[in-house]
Amino acid sequence: xxxxxxxxxxxxxxxxxxxxxxxxxxxEPLVAAAELFTSLGYAATSTRAVAERAGMRHAxxxxxxxxKEELLAELLESTVTPSLVYxxxxxxxxxxxxxxxxxxxxxxxxxxxxxGPYNLxxxxxxxxxxxxxxxxxxxxxxxxxxxxxxxxxxxAAGGALAKNELDLRxxxxxxxxxxxxxxxxxxxxxxxxxxxxxxxxxxxxIAGV
Numbered sequence: 001x002x003x004x005x006x007x008x009x010x011x012x013x014x015x016x017x018x019x020x021x022x023x024x025x026x027x028e029p030l031v032a033a034a035e036l037f038t039s040l041g042y043a044a045t046s047t048r049a050v051a052e053r054a055g056m057r058h059a060x061x062x063x064x065x066x067x068k069e070e071l072l073a074e075l076l077e078s079t080v081t082p083s084l085v086y087x088x089x090x091x092x093x094x095x096x097x098x099x100x101x102x103x104x105x106x107x108x109x110x111x112x113x114x115x116g117p118y119n120l121x122x123x124x125x126x127x128x129x130x131x132x133x134x135x136x137x138x139x140x141x142x143x144x145x146x147x148x149x150x151x152x153x154x155x156a157a158g159g160a161l162a163k164n165e166l167d168l169r170x171x172x173x174x175x176x177x178x179x180x181x182x183x184x185x186x187x188x189x190x191x192x193x194x195x196x197x198x199x200x201x202x203x204x205x206i207a208g209v
Contacts, residue, residue, distance in 0.1 A: 026064045028054040033071040038118040042072060042126050069133045072123065076137040079120050080144050083109040087147035098154035099209045105151060106200035109144075109177050114184040114192045121181035145174045157208035173206050 023031060032053035036045040047068055051061040065071055086108050090101040113121045123129065129137070149170040152158035161169060180199050184190070 025056070028056060029061050029065055030071060030074060033068075034075055034116075034118040034120060037072065037075070037123060038120065042068070042123065042128060069128075069131075072126075072128070073134055073137055075120050076123055076129065076134060077140055079113060079124075080137065080140045083112050084140055084144045084147065087144055087151075091147055091150055098151050098158075099156075099204065102148070102151040102155060102207060102209070103200045103204055105148065106173075106177055106203040107196045110180050110196035110199045111192060113178070113180055114195060119181065119185055119188075121178070122185065124178065124181065145170065148174050148177075152207055155207065155209055169207065173203055176203050176206055 029050050032050045033045070036049055036053055040049075045068070047061065048058050050068070050071065051058040054061065065074075083105070087105050090096075090105050093101065096104075128134075149166065152170055152173060153161075153166055158166060158169065177199065180195070184192075184195065
């Protein structure tokens with residue numbers, strides 16, 4: 001009946017672009033890929049399925065993206081780039097104590113990882129992400145981790161650590177923040193702002209602050 005024809009049935013690929021999306025053509029396949037990679041899985045999603053969900057012809061999509069790997073790379077980078085930009089601002093702001101800035105970075109980073117409509121952080125766990133194609137994502141992620149390390153080192157607790165201890169403490173701290181992806185998945189209805197603040201509090205305990 002009408003539901004099938006309208007393309008609104010859940011799980012049915014749209015035959016036409018969403019009239020209310022307001023997205024640029026370049027964004028349509030990204031949003032469609034985010035939805036499909038996180039629901040069906042990356043390996044099970046074809047580029048044709050992404051194009052259909054985006055309401056585009058398969059051939060047309062290649063004007064905007066080279067394929068699945070490019071979509072995955074962009075989605076992964078979107079989970080770390082905003083946090084890195086904010087981390088640089090926090091590193092440069094010496095008016096606030098480093099403990100406060102480290103807490104704020106943890107809180108904001110969890111908001112980015114858990115705040116979107118799709119659990120993009122879950123894509124970190126894909127074996128494909130180890131490939132050379134994702135070097136850009138790994139570089140941004142490494143720079144973000146280094147910002148955590150610098151803020152931790154600037155705290156009284158972090159400053160008292162030997163280098164190998166500081167490295168380990170950074171790994172544990174960063175591991176907790178990225179680990180929220182799995183914790184969030186266990187209760188996606190939990191308010192993200194409350195979850196983010198609680199995680200930042202726990203992160204500072206790991207930091208020894």
